[in-house]
Each structure stands twice: as C-alpha cells, then as structure tokens.
Amino acid sequence: MRHFFVMALFAALAAIVFGAMAKDTTRERMIYGLKVFAEFMVIGLVLSWILYFIP
C-alpha cells in the first residue's frame, strides 16, 4: 500500500508541473494534468505486474 501511495504522490507532483506548463486555458491544463497522472499510474501498474512475473 505504501508503494502505491508513493507512486501516486510521484505521479501527482509530476502531473501538476506538466499540467501547469502545458496548454493555454485552465480547463485544458486540468484535463492534461489528469491525463498525465492517469498515464503515470496505468503505466506504473502495468510495469509492476510485468516485473512481478519476471523472476
């Protein structure tokens, strides 16, 4: 659980900076930030499951 929380915190912090930097309107930034966050989380989970099966 701690690992998941740390990964989520990392994804959130990176998404905040990426989201704030990109796009033009606040709405677009919010959507982009959420997209980056979701991407970090999904990729992190997929990679962790792949690595789980590799001895």
Place this chain on the structure above:
Amino acid sequence: MVKAERVQVEEAPGTAWLTGLAAWFIPGLGHVILKRWYRALLMGGAVWICFFVGLAMGGHLFDLVSDGQIALLQIPPMIANLGQGALYIVSWLINYGFADDPVRAARATYEYGNTFLLIGGLLNYLNMLDAFDIAAGRKP
C-alpha cells in the same frame, strides 16, 4: 526551389534571465516575481515537496565524489539534483543528505527517495524554463 525564410529571433531581456535564475535558485520564486501566484504555489510547491519527501524517505543527493573518488557516473544524477538550486547548495554546505550508507540503503523507500530527489531537480528545470518564457514574453 527552396524558399528561403528569414527567421526573426527576438532576444530575451535581461530580466528574463534573472527571473530564470531566481526560479532555479529558489523553486517557485521565478513565478512569484512574475506575480503568477498559483503557478508558483503549484510548480514550486511540487519541487519543495519532492525534495523533503525524498530526503524523508531516505534518498540521498549525488555529488562528484563517491567513496572518496571522483566518479564520472555521478555527474548526470548530480546535474538532476542540482536543479533544486539553493536546496541542493545548502544541503551540500551543511553536508546533509549526501550520505549513502547501508542503513539508509536498506530502507524500503530508499530508491523512491532517490527518485523524488532526482525528479524534483528536473521538474525545477522545467519551472525555470517556464518562468523564463513568461518573463521573455514568449508565453502568456
């Protein structure tokens, strides 16, 4: 026939360079100077959180010296850490956070801590570029 295009390059004013420097030195300060309060809070805050959470999780900062010898492999992570500006410099001056001892390395969050410290610096480089672009009028 290739049409030659003349690209006009606008020179950035000196204040933009200073703002960029301030943004690197104190995370968030560049946007504070530009009165972009929310950006300063969000973008600068993310770097500060990365730094302190990274240290709290047992991560260590990189410098040139490893095991008493100068190691070239330390340079890339050191550059990433150095992105945190004064946070890195003050830690270096008081020699805090650079120890890479086995006790610290045995912690479950050790690698997370290192990653947070590295990413914090890299995110601050982005903050610096953002503040520079705004100050130079290249970004609204």
